Amino acid sequence: MNGLVSRSPSQGAVRLSLGGFLLLIMQNALLLLAPELESDLRGLIWFLTVIAMAALVASLVGPPEPPADYWRRRHGR
Template identity: 60%
Template sequence: MNGLISSTPSQSAVRLTISGFLLLAVQSALLLMSPSLTRDAGTLIWVLTPLALCAFVAALVGVPEPPEGHWRQRHGR
């Protein structure tokens, strides 16, 4: 997968970026809707923030794809 930094980013990289930003938007909306930050909301924020950050970093760098014949070598043929 080509990352967002490359000249031709792949569709998966764009999807990862959008999903990461959507997770951050959901987190912000939850914070704005709650009158006071409870323990459950704090836990949700601490779970969503690293997940969104990992999606953004994976989209920037790009995830390596296995070679085409990779699935054929699993069975020892």
């Protein structure tokens, strides 16, 4: 699968980056709505940040594609 830095990025990479950015928007909305940050909310914000950054890195690299003949393999024969 081609990542975002290739000439023709794949749909999976684009979807991963869009999902990561949507998580960042959700995180910012939570920050704006909270008058004071409690420890539970801080934990949720850090958790969403880690997931969003992982999605961005995965979209830049591009997940690996399975081999073309994967469905033709016979297992145990």
